[in-house]
Amino acid sequence: MSDPLLADLDVIILDYGAGNLRSVVRAVERVGARPEVASEPAALDEADVVILPGVGAAADTMRNLRERALVEPIREYIAADRPFLGVCMGLQALMTVSEEGGEHACLDVLQGRVVRLPAGRKIPHMGWNQVALRRRTPLFEGIPDGSHFYFVHSYYCDMAEPAEVVAVAEYGTDVTAAVERGRLAATQFHPEKSGAYGLRIYGNFLREHACA
Amino acid sequence: MLTKRIIGCFDVDNGRVVKGISFVELRDAGDPVELATLYDHEGIDELVFLDITASHEDRNTVVDMVRRTADRVFIPFTVGGGLRSDDDMMLMLESGADKITINTAAVERPALISEGAQRFGSQCIVVAIDARTESDGSMQVYTHGGRRPTGIDAVEWAREVVERGAGEIMLTSMNTDGHQDGYDIPLTRAVSDAVGVPVIASGGAGNAQHMIDAIAEGNADAVLAASIFHFGTHPIMDVKRQMRAAGIPMRMEQADYDDVL
Numbered sequence: 149m150s151d152p153l154l155a156d157l158d159v160i161i162l163d164y165g166a167g168n169l170r171s172v173v174r175a176v177e178r179v180g181a182r183p184e185v186a187s188e189p190a191a192l193d194e195a196d197v198v199i200l201p202g203v204g205a206a207a208d209t210m211r212n213l214r215e216r217a218l219v220e221p222i223r224e225y226i227a228a229d230r231p232f233l234g235v236c237m238g239l240q241a242l243m244t245v246s247e248e249g250g251e252h253a254c255l256d257v258l259q260g261r262v263v264r265l266p267a268g269r270k271i272p273h274m275g276w277n278q279v280a281l282r283r284r285t286p287l288f289e290g291i292p293d294g295s296h297f298y299f300v301h302s303y304y305c306d307m308a309e310p311a312e313v314v315a316v317a318e319y320g321t322d323v324t325a326a327v328e329r330g331r332l333a334a335t336q337f338h339p340e341k342s343g344a345y346g347l348r349i350y351g352n353f354l355r356e357h358a359c360a
Numbered sequence: 361m362l363t364k365r366i367i368g369c370f371d372v373d374n375g376r377v378v379k380g381i382s383f384v385e386l387r388d389a390g391d392p393v394e395l396a397t398l399y400d401h402e403g404i405d406e407l408v409f410l411d412i413t414a415s416h417e418d419r420n421t422v423v424d425m426v427r428r429t430a431d432r433v434f435i436p437f438t439v440g441g442g443l444r445s446d447d448d449m450m451l452m453l454e455s456g457a458d459k460i461t462i463n464t465a466a467v468e469r470p471a472l473i474s475e476g477a478q479r480f481g482s483q484c485i486v487v488a489i490d491a492r493t494e495s496d497g498s499m500q501v502y503t504h505g506g507r508r509p510t511g512i513d514a515v516e517w518a519r520e521v522v523e524r525g526a527g528e529i530m531l532t533s534m535n536t537d538g539h540q541d542g543y544d545i546p547l548t549r550a551v552s553d554a555v556g557v558p559v560i561a562s563g564g565a566g567n568a569q570h571m572i573d574a575i576a577e578g579n580a581d582a583v584l585a586a587s588i589f590h591f592g593t594h595p596i597m598d599v600k601r602q603m604r605a606a607g608i609p610m611r612m613e614q615a616d617y618d619d620v621l
Contacts, residue, residue, distance in 0.1 A: 170430050170456040178434070178617065204481040269362075270558045270581055272483050272527055276405055276611040277362045296363060296611040298436060300483045300527075319362055341436045341458065343400070344617050 151180025153358045154351075159183040160195040162222075164202075164212040172201045172235065175340035179351035189221040197357055198225060201340075202237030206246035206262060206303070209237050210254060219255065226257050226332050231357035233350075234334030239327065240305060242334060248303045258327060258334075259308035265301075266320040274300045277317040279325045279337070285314050286356045287326065287333050291345045297325070297337035298346070304336060331357065363609045364575050365405040365582035366596065367560060368589055370395060371412050372441075375421040378412065393428040399589070400433045402596045403614040407433065408461065408530070408584065411441030412505075419448075423455045430456025434617070438486055446475045453480060461530055463488040464503040467510055467517075470524055477525025486560075487526040489514060491547055492534040499547055506534045518551045518559075529559045530584065536564030540588065543570055548578030560584050567594065568602035575608055 159176060163169055163185045176183040176199070183199070184191070192198060200222070202209055213219050226232050226242075234242050246252045246262035254262070265271055276296040281288055299317065305324040307313050315326035317337070326335045333353055339346035371378045376390040396407050409429075411422050426439055439452045440461030449460045466473050466487050476485045490502045491514035499514040518529055531551050533544030543564045552559040558581035561574040565585035574580045588594045597614065604610045 168453055168456065168458065170427070170454070171434075171458070174431050174456075175434060203483060271556055272558070273362065274483070274528060274558050275362055275365050275582065278609075296613060299362075300436075302482075317362075338436075340434060343434055343613060345613065347434055347617060 154179065154181040154354050157181055157354060157358050158194055158196040159199065159354065160191050160197070161185050161199045161201060162191075162218065163187045164209070164216055164218060168203060169201060171338075171340040172199065175347055175350050176354070179347055179354065181354050187216055187218075189217050192221045192225045195225075195230070197231045197233065197354060198222075200232070200234045200238035200241065202235065202241065203300075204237060206237070206240055206248040206254065207250070207252045209241050210252055213241065213255075223255060223257060229330045229332075231331045231353070232333070233353050234332075235340070236301060236336060236338055239324075239334035239336055240301075240303065242332075243305055244308075246303065257332070258305070258312065258329070261306050262303045263306050264303055265323070269320045272300050272302045273304075273319045273323065276342075277319060277323075277325075277337070279315045279317050281315050283314055285328055287314070287328060287349060287352050289348075289352045291348055295345050297335075297339070297342040299323075299325075299337045301336060361609045363405070363611045364580075364603070365560075366571065366600065367406045367408055367582050367584045368399045368404045369408040369410065369562070369584050369586045371410050371586070372422070372425065373412050375425055392425055393432060396429050396437065397432050399596070400435050401614065401616070403600060403612075404435070404589075404596055405611055406435060406582070407437040409437065409439050409441075410461075411439070413441070419451060423451060426452055426455040426457050440486070440488060445472070446479050449476050449480060449484070453484060459484045459486050459528070461486040461488045463490065466521065467501065467503050467512070470520065473521055473524040473526055477527070482525045482527035485526050486528045486530050487521040488530040488532065489517060489521070489551070490532045490534055493544065493547060499550065502534055506532075506537070514547065515550050515554045518555050522555045522557050526557060528557055529555060530562055531559055532562040533564065537562070539564055540566030541570075542566065543574040543578060543580070543583070545573060545578040548574055548580050552579040552581070558582060568599040571599065572603055572606045572608060575603075576606070
């Protein structure tokens with residue numbers, strides 16, 4: 149099941165105590181890569197690809213990243229336009245500020261606020277929602293527009309730069325589903341829990357940067 | 361549009377699926393992991409494993425099942441049965457479960473809900489409620505697998521568990537469970553309309569129309585089914601096609617992991 153192109157990639161999955169890394173690790177392995185789980189900043193130095201997964205609350209996430217001295221290394225890594233994939237809280241943590249449980253400064257890599265989903269629907273937004281592509285990028289290679297991905301979140305990213313939004317899901321508003329800027333990509337949905345197309349997201353991202 | 365979910369449920373005793381399951385294509389129809397893999401392939405949206413093992417002294421069997429499931433199944437799954445502390449929850453989540461579900465333990469010690477929600481996030485915490493509509497019309501919560509009445513009103517309890525941090529409610533009607541004659545629509549509707557979190561209807565699924573009714577009339581966000589899929593007489597995608605034809609948004613993709621990579 150190992151893909152020679154991907155097997156040599158140094159894929160780092162950042163562990164900052166958010167739990168349930170196993171699904172992400174297995175999904176990345178399933179597409180043929182050999183990821184390493186790491187929590188020390190030095191792991192970013194040699195990485196070909198960094199994946200920031202995550203569930204839970206924004207404040208905990210930022211505190212965990214600070215305690216592990218990962219904040220500046222992540223910012224520098226992304227500023228150097230090296231391949232980085234954020235998932236769920238790993239997307240929200242990239243934003244300027246999160247309103248979840250007060251105001252919490254985040255990594256400020258992507259400009260905009262993390263805000264509560266609009267009232268009137270069940271929260272959390274939980275389940276398989278249809279993802280509409282705003283533009284075609286390699287991340288969604290081989291995935292039909294309108295495919296379903298698994299979401300579970302109560303806050304979403306209100307992006308200051310709409311051009312960075314590559315896909316949205318309708319849930320009372322156009323929820324940011326995927327963003328891309330250079331070699332940074334991030335999804336609000338969980339690709340590791342989104343069946344075959346979810347795995348394809350990981351495969352697409354890794355293949356895109358294996359060639360670079 | 362957010363689709364409605366069909367959730368497959370397995371009762372597991374000492375690592376084996378109970379209730380007769382007869383899939384010809386399975387080498388070992390009692391292996392929950394093999395069944396989970398098949399259901400994923402057949403288009404199920406989510407899975408629940410309920411560990412009904414009498415003794416919970418030895419968790420290794422369940423942990424092994426959860427780990428093997430996480431290795432092979434790339435859709436969300438929930439694990440419950442005998443979880444009594446946030447450390448119990450942690451063990452399941454670390455092993456690869458996406459959510460945990462608690463029932464009797466939450467009634468006995470409601471603080472367990474908030475402890476889990478604070479440590480892992482509400483999205484991980486599914487509170488299961490077993491309820492019965494009594495002859496006087498009241499809706500009462502039962503514990504211990506539906507055997508013990510609590511005197512607690514089901515709608516009030518649903519509101520309380522959400523206040524304490526439950527991210528989802530799995531609602532089983534003791535009146536309809538096991539009859540395959542349709543979900544308990546009034547109960548489902550009463551609870552779903554009372555809370556702001558998703559509600560999974562459970563108990564009574566016999567065909568696609570029952571699921572349509574639970575969603576359209578009962579306002580359920582998801583429907584749970586055990587036995588109707590277990591014999592292959594109601595293929596999951598057939599049920600989904602009928603539900604979609606009735607106007608319910610459904611995910612029609614099926615996971616073929618070999619094909620897509």
